[in-house]
Amino acid sequence: MTTMPHWLSKQAFLQPEYPAVDFPDGSCITFAELEERCKRKAAALSFHGVKEKDHIAILSSNRVAFIESVFALSYLGARAVLLNTRLTIRELDYQIHDGDVKAIIYEAAQEEKVEALTAGDVSPLPFHTLTGDYTMPEMKERIDLEDVFTLMYTSGTTGAPKAVLHTYGNHWHSAVSSALNLGMERRDKWILNLPMFHVSGFSTLMKGVIYGMTIEHHARFDAQEVVESIKHRGATMVSGVSVMLEELVEVFDRDDIPGSFRCFLLGGGPATEKLLNRAASLGIPVFQTYGMTETTSQIATLAPADATRKLGSAGKALATASLHINAAEGEIGEILVAGPMVSGGYYKRDREEGLLFATGDMGYFDGEGFLYLSGRKKEMIISGGENIYPAEIENVLVQVPGVSGAAVTGMKDEKWGEVPAAFLTGKDIKRDEILQYCERHLARYKHPAYVYRVAELPRNASNKVLKYKLTEMVKAGECDEIE
Amino acid sequence: MTTMPHWLSKQAFLQPEYPAVDFPDGSCITFAELEERCKRKAAALSFHGVKEKDHIAILSSNRVAFIESVFALSYLGARAVLLNTRLTIRELDYQIHDGDVKAIIYEAAQEEKVEALTAGDVSPLPFHTLTGDYTMPEMKERIDLEDVFTLMYTSGTTGAPKAVLHTYGNHWHSAVSSALNLGMERRDKWILNLPMFHVSGFSTLMKGVIYGMTIEHHARFDAQEVVESIKHRGATMVSGVSVMLEELVEVFDRDDIPGSFRCFLLGGGPATEKLLNRAASLGIPVFQTYGMTETTSQIATLAPADATRKLGSAGKALATASLHINAAEGEIGEILVAGPMVSGGYYKRDREEGLLFATGDMGYFDGEGFLYLSGRKKEMIISGGENIYPAEIENVLVQVPGVSGAAVTGMKDEKWGEVPAAFLTGKDIKRDEILQYCERHLARYKHPAYVYRVAELPRNASNKVLKYKLTEMVKAGECDEIE
Numbered sequence: 001m002t003t004m005p006h007w008l009s010k011q012a013f014l015q016p017e018y019p020a021v022d023f024p025d026g027s028c029i030t031f032a033e034l035e036e037r038c039k040r041k042a043a044a045l046s047f048h049g050v051k052e053k054d055h056i057a058i059l060s061s062n063r064v065a066f067i068e069s070v071f072a073l074s075y076l077g078a079r080a081v082l083l084n085t086r087l088t089i090r091e092l093d094y095q096i097h098d099g100d101v102k103a104i105i106y107e108a109a110q111e112e113k114v115e116a117l118t119a120g121d122v123s124p125l126p127f128h129t130l131t132g133d134y135t136m137p138e139m140k141e142r143i144d145l146e147d148v149f150t151l152m153y154t155s156g157t158t159g160a161p162k163a164v165l166h167t168y169g170n171h172w173h174s175a176v177s178s179a180l181n182l183g184m185e186r187r188d189k190w191i192l193n194l195p196m197f198h199v200s201g202f203s204t205l206m207k208g209v210i211y212g213m214t215i216e217h218h219a220r221f222d223a224q225e226v227v228e229s230i231k232h233r234g235a236t237m238v239s240g241v242s243v244m245l246e247e248l249v250e251v252f253d254r255d256d257i258p259g260s261f262r263c264f265l266l267g268g269g270p271a272t273e274k275l276l277n278r279a280a281s282l283g284i285p286v287f288q289t290y291g292m293t294e295t296t297s298q299i300a301t302l303a304p305a306d307a308t309r310k311l312g313s314a315g316k317a318l319a320t321a322s323l324h325i326n327a328a329e330g331e332i333g334e335i336l337v338a339g340p341m342v343s344g345g346y347y348k349r350d351r352e353e354g355l356l357f358a359t360g361d362m363g364y365f366d367g368e369g370f371l372y373l374s375g376r377k378k379e380m381i382i383s384g385g386e387n388i389y390p391a392e393i394e395n396v397l398v399q400v401p402g403v404s405g406a407a408v409t410g411m412k413d414e415k416w417g418e419v420p421a422a423f424l425t426g427k428d429i430k431r432d433e434i435l436q437y438c439e440r441h442l443a444r445y446k447h448p449a450y451v452y453r454v455a456e457l458p459r460n461a462s463n464k465v466l467k468y469k470l471t472e473m474v475k476a477g478e479c480d481e482i483e
Numbered sequence: 484m485t486t487m488p489h490w491l492s493k494q495a496f497l498q499p500e501y502p503a504v505d506f507p508d509g510s511c512i513t514f515a516e517l518e519e520r521c522k523r524k525a526a527a528l529s530f531h532g533v534k535e536k537d538h539i540a541i542l543s544s545n546r547v548a549f550i551e552s553v554f555a556l557s558y559l560g561a562r563a564v565l566l567n568t569r570l571t572i573r574e575l576d577y578q579i580h581d582g583d584v585k586a587i588i589y590e591a592a593q594e595e596k597v598e599a600l601t602a603g604d605v606s607p608l609p610f611h612t613l614t615g616d617y618t619m620p621e622m623k624e625r626i627d628l629e630d631v632f633t634l635m636y637t638s639g640t641t642g643a644p645k646a647v648l649h650t651y652g653n654h655w656h657s658a659v660s661s662a663l664n665l666g667m668e669r670r671d672k673w674i675l676n677l678p679m680f681h682v683s684g685f686s687t688l689m690k691g692v693i694y695g696m697t698i699e700h701h702a703r704f705d706a707q708e709v710v711e712s713i714k715h716r717g718a719t720m721v722s723g724v725s726v727m728l729e730e731l732v733e734v735f736d737r738d739d740i741p742g743s744f745r746c747f748l749l750g751g752g753p754a755t756e757k758l759l760n761r762a763a764s765l766g767i768p769v770f771q772t773y774g775m776t777e778t779t780s781q782i783a784t785l786a787p788a789d790a791t792r793k794l795g796s797a798g799k800a801l802a803t804a805s806l807h808i809n810a811a812e813g814e815i816g817e818i819l820v821a822g823p824m825v826s827g828g829y830y831k832r833d834r835e836e837g838l839l840f841a842t843g844d845m846g847y848f849d850g851e852g853f854l855y856l857s858g859r860k861k862e863m864i865i866s867g868g869e870n871i872y873p874a875e876i877e878n879v880l881v882q883v884p885g886v887s888g889a890a891v892t893g894m895k896d897e898k899w900g901e902v903p904a905a906f907l908t909g910k911d912i913k914r915d916e917i918l919q920y921c922e923r924h925l926a927r928y929k930h931p932a933y934v935y936r937v938a939e940l941p942r943n944a945s946n947k948v949l950k951y952k953l954t955e956m957v958k959a960g961e962c963d964e965i966e
Contacts, residue, residue, distance in 0.1 A: 001484075002652070003838070004803040013852060014799055169485070176659050180694060184667045202722045211663060212802070316497055319695070320487040340485045355486075370497060 002169070004147045007209040008071050009141060010036050015212055021064065022189065022216040022233065024225055031212070034071075037064075041072035043134035048103065048125055052077035053419040055100050055151065057122075058197070059083040059092070059114065060107040062219050065127040066170060067205060069105045072130075074149060075139040081151045081163070082197040084387050085109075086460075089116045091161075095153050095444035098123055099163050099347060105130070112184065145169030150346055152199055154293050156198075163347035164293045166199075173340035174203055177318040180285065181301050182237070182263055184211055191229050191238040193218035200239055217467065223247035232263045241268030241463040242275055245286065249275070252282050263287055267298065268463055269373070272398040273311055280307055290314035290371060293464040294357060296341040299323070300371050312395070313370040323371055324356060325364055332374050332389065335361045362389060379467055381410035381418045386445050390467075393420055396441045402428045407457050407466040411450060411474070419449035423470050423479065427456060431482045452479035485628045485652070490692040491518050491554050492624060498695055504547065505672065505699040505710055505716065512547065514695070517554075520547075522877055524555035526617035531586065531608055533775055535560035538583050538634065540596065540605075542566040542575070543590040545679050545702050548610040550688060552588045553679075556611075557632060558622040564634045565680040566647070568592075569943075574644070578636050584648050584829060588613065592795055628652030634830055635682055635776050646830035647776045649682075656823035657686055657779035658693040660801040664784050665720070665746055665770065667694055674721040675714050676701035683750060686780035697742045706730035713744045724751030724946040725758055728769065732758070735765050746770055750781065751946055752856070755881040756794055763790055773854060775796035777840060779824040782806075785855050795878070797846075797851040807839060808847055815857050815872065818842045845872060862950055864893035864901045869928050872952075876903055876931065879924045885911040890940050892950040894933060894957070902932035906953050906962065908940060916964045935962035 002008075008031070012021065016032035027192075029037070050056055056078050060066045073080045081099045083092060086211035092113065096104065103123035106114050114124050149171060151163040190208065192215045194201035208215040216229050221244050229235035240248070245266055264279070267289045279286045286307060300323060303316030317323040320339050327333025335357040345411040362374040374380075374389035381388040390408035397406035405425040410418035431451060438447045458469035473479050487493075491514070494503065499515035512520070533539055536831050541563050543549045556563045564582045566575060575596065579587065585798035586606035589597050597607050626951035632651045636644040673691065674697045689697040704727050712718035723731070728749055747762070750772045762769045769790060773783040783806060785798030800806040803822050810816025820841040828834035845857040857863075857872035864871040873891035888908040893901035907916075913933060921930045941952035956962050 002656075004823060005800075005805055010802055014802070165623075173485075176663075179662065179667060180659075181670050184662060186666050210802070287511075299649075317488075319493055319497070319693070322488055336488075340487060 002039060004143045006074070006139075006141055006143055007206075008038060008074075011035075011209055011212045012450050014446050017152050017415050018212065019214045020031075020208060021067065024216070024218060024229065024233070026233075028214075034067070038068050038071035039075060039136065039139060040134075040372045041068045042075040042139060043136050044075060044130040044132060045069075045072050045078070045105075045108045045125070046137035047134040048123065049131070050076055050078050050103060054078040054102045055081050055382040056125075056249075057083050057096060057099070057101045057104040058106070059085060059104055059110045060127070060197070061085050062192070062196050062201065062217065063107060063111070064217065065130075067217075069127075070196075070202075071129070071209075074143075076137065077147070077345050079148050081152060082153075084153070089113055089118075095161060095163070098468045099151055099153075112457055115159050125475060127242055139394065143168045143172075144174055145427050150202065152197070152202070162349055164199075165345060165347055166296055166343055170296045170341050170343055171203070171206045172210060173297065173320055175207045177320045177339070177341060178203075178207065179211060180299050180319045181298075182265075184213075185236070185262075187234065187260075188262075189214045189216055189234050191216045191218060191226060191235045191417070193221045193226065194239055199291075199293045199297045200241075204239060209344065218230070221247075223251045227251050231256075232259055232261065236260055237263040237265065239265040239267065242266065242271040243459075243463050244273065245279060245284070246283065249278050252284060257283050261285065265289055265298065265301075271312075272395055276307065276311055280304075288312075288314055290361075290373065292359065292361075294343045294359070295321075295337055295339070296343065299337055299339060299341065302370070306370070310366070310370050313366070313372050315370060317371075323365075326358070327364070330364060330367075332362055332364045332387070334377055335363045335371070336371075376467075379409065381408075383410070383413070383418050383420065383445055384416045388420055388446050390420070393422065393438075393442060393446055393447065396437055397422055397424060397434065397448075400429065400434050400437050400442075402426045402430070403434075405457050407465045407467065407470060409470050410447065413449065420446060421450040421452065421470070422448035422474075423452045423454050423457060423472070424482070425454055429453060429482055434456065434482070448476075451482045453482050454479055487628070489557070489622075489624055489626055490689075491521060491557075494518075494692055494695045501695065502697045503691060504550065505697050507699070507701065507712065507716070509716075511697075517550070520550050521554035522558060522622060523617070524548075524613050525622060526619050527545075527613040527615065527781055528552075528561070528608070529559060530554050530617040531612070531619035533559055533561050533586060537561040537585045538564050538589040539582045539608075540564040540566050540579060540582070541589070541680070542568060542587055542593045542919065543680070544568050544592070544612070545675070545700065546590060547700065548590065548613075549679050550700075552610075552613070553685075553688065554692075557626075559620065560623050560630070562631050562634060563763055565638070565685065567678070567680050572596055572601075573657045576601055578644060578646070578780045580904070582634055582636075583645075588857065590620065600667065604698070626651045626655075626656055631731045633685070635680070637776050645832055647826045648828060648830055649779055653779045653824050653826055654686070654689045655693060656803055657781065658690045660803045660822070660824060661686075661690065661781050663783075663802045665748075667696075668745075670717065672697045672699055672717050672797075674701060674709060674718045675710065676700045676704045677722055677791045682774075682776045682780045683724075687722060689802060706734045711733050714739075714741055717743065720744055720746040722746065722748040723748065725749065725754040726942075726946050728754065728762060728767075729758060731767065732761050732765060735767060740766050748772055748781065748784075750774055754795075755878055757881050759790065759794055763787075771795075771797055773844075773856065775842065775844075777826045777842070778804075778820055778822070779826065782820055782822060782824065785853070789853070793849070793853050796849070796855050798854060799852060800854075806848075809841070810847070812849075813847060815845055815847045815870070817860055818846045818854070818856075820845045834923040836876060861895065862892065864891075866893070866896070866901050866903065866928055867899045871903055871929050873903070876905065876921075876925060876929055879920055880905055880907060880931075882924075883912065883920050885913070885918050886917075888940050890948045890950065891931065892953050894954065896932070903929060904933040904935065904953070904957070905931035906935045906937050906940065906956075907965070908937055912936060912965055917965070933957075934965045936965050937962055 012035035019028040153161040324336040495518035502511040634646040807819040
């Protein structure tokens, strides 16, 4: 059993007047104020019957009340079930039922949805009912790293959603391992603009209280706002996915990048070489990273120093983590991971035996041990007995003039079993040019059998492309083949 | 059970060509080279019969072979018993016997002592027998934080020496907690010139492999060498005790301090206000720290930002640690500590129950929770029912013109039980001036009943003043009372 003082209370003691949360308008909440607010919210939650080990859902976009609720629950020893605000009522009902949720804390914008929920006896706790003065209950002043802190449903690009259990230790080791990788400087300030109901945003919140670092709270990603924060409000780090980096590149292209901006932590799947080259030429310090909900975000990272030499790689495992490939040396296989940030399992599902967690992602190591991702195991296309990884084809397609985005998935085929189909966004795309590019860069069996133009690629709240929706779109006749 | 890849192997993988150990002559050993050397030494130790869980002593001053031996033992899962090179044969015999030591690794300079040991069947393994090519045995590639790594005997200023058990987790959390406090910058380089057989030097070695940071290896403390490293070889941090800071102040007084020098981590007991003021005026970034072998070094630290406002304080507990005072609020009491860097106990001694470790140090908190040390519990003088803390008197005495060092201890007295006796080093010290200072600054019962002049204060290898030796010196007639 490893215990330590509650992270937020500790920072409130160590640096009471230091900003815990900054806002774009220049206002801030100090660590002492944040502790006070969270404890008052804990008192309100306690008054409404929340007890130790209860599962309490939070359904909210990024806002201070979300942050307060998270730590209020931790002061009571309750567990936070983080719900995606984009979920349908049916999906919410499933997760609330599956997660044994006793009460749901939510923002006003979610009221209609919450009222429509059919899952039995869940107490509704809109944010506005959690203000006011209540008797302070007994608070947890120490954290036990083995206690469960959060449940997050995996984004569900495939299969039924399962709740990933994260202990305090998973969050602690994630934050510490990230710091050992990225360094920790006194005046660091991390922009939090990814959803906190995902591990991507939530892990930034954890870093804030564990490092005693200011986070700058943005309600959502806004490239112009990010640039303002970096240029004028001292932000040094930001996390994002490739579509965000695309937008940032556009803005920074017309602007200067200050030296204090030391990290764009790029997650959410591999970025294209085209984008990485463009970011590198602008001097944006991109750290490509690999991670998922089950690894409590970042588990492998490529430093900018290696970015050119190892373009497209996700780097090496963090100091406390290990990566393995379930295949012969140099071959593509499933990525297995281990480390103290890796979740011990899913709620109410059997725990897998053994040290290694099978990610469902495919990849390989180069001669120096750098990881390259080849896509999802389930997304792998088997065509005439050959394994085809969509990411490889996608990387070629985005090089074609006019193509701004590309996704590849398998389509059933009588002769080959499956064949690759490409879905492209962009302007003035010519089928001939695409086929010429493929001819030069890809073995014949990897050439897309179908090339569709789409207005937009369907993505989930983490900006991951939903491949199964592409197939649905074809069936529904929503895509045109490119001439 | 929390496990992670072996720290040294991990750094050898992450940054094979990065310097692990730099030397004043400009040479260096990379992380890949260090791993190779340590594994070869592990092979030699395995050939000589060293096995998992064996207790193997190291008796050596700072040198590369010491570092290699430490990690060689860890690759075999053996435990390192770190012996002080200043120990007498009788003391070594005691620790080797008490620590169940099976073999002793040592430097040539210790040969005579090792040959004179009477403790039964201990295999002598001088460094020169541990070179050459041996078959590589099975190596531990993962670290379990709960496994014991080192045994260090407490310096023994009072009582019989006991071996403090440190797990890998104690060392890990010590390094991580220190980083959360001091920050971690990419180009940090820490000078290791304190003895590695003490936790002070050993913890710097641990930081090196855990952070992936270069350490600059000095055989011993040399103020001029430290300044050279800071000015010309990029050293950013150094640990030391107050007598070292005194010397550094002398050298820096005639020289410039580069901005890259960001931390003098000052441990080993409270420094005088006079010294701290002088260091502050020169711009030396002194972080006063409190810690001991049982806390795996640093557990509380005062940042330079608070140094003037809180002069003489040891600051606040690190992020993962807690401090308590066993007394009413604001009163002096024994300091109790908790945290994942605190040793679980002593070898072959009953483990204390409960979360808190009683340090034997006395101290108090000010209104903002900053810790002030008042001396050792056992050093407290009880005079006519009043508790007197030597540190308070010492702090006054060093302000007297001519006084360079001061130590106060209790002497038996028929009337009062005990009375304070002062031992001073310095030139042209006048008894009158001393008494005038005491009159102004100290309650009458705290005035020294005896004031002795000594050529030098007796110190142990950690530079702590050995108070019991002062009493012995008086008995032996080796001190003169100041007129």
